[in-house]
Amino acid sequence: MKCIHDLCSSRFTQWKSDLHKHYEPYDGPEVALEVGCLIELLDRRDEKEWLCGHFQDEKYLKKVKANSINRLKKKLLHRSGSRRFSYRRSKFPEIDIFKEVYVRPRDELTENLHSTMVEKGQIVLEEVAS
Structure with a gap:
């Protein structure tokens, strides 16, 4: 069950990251809602609105900024390739x-x-x- 949970969690995280990358180029939530629409959200306007609001949320933006700062502070980079450590186990x-x-x-x-x-x-x- 842990393996399945980890797999689902990582896939959801990657999916959310892909959605955010798709959302970033637009000037705001209104433009993203009208112009930028992923196929999987084509007929689900309420979910698109929630997602755009989520990407504008102050808590989300603080987390993104903190992660960026922490990445810059790294002194050592691992040499195990692009696969995550959890997949190496x-x-x-x-x-x-x-x-x-x-x-x-x-x-x-x-x-x-x-x-x-x-x-x-x-x-x-x-x-x-x-």
């Missing part, structure tokens, strides 16, 4: 523990069991992603 720590405890070189049985676990884990993640 294994989604199935039990499989990793099995590998550490049971899989030994030239032990075909445990290597095959571990490979099967990894494959099934990938299938689960692909199903959740779709």
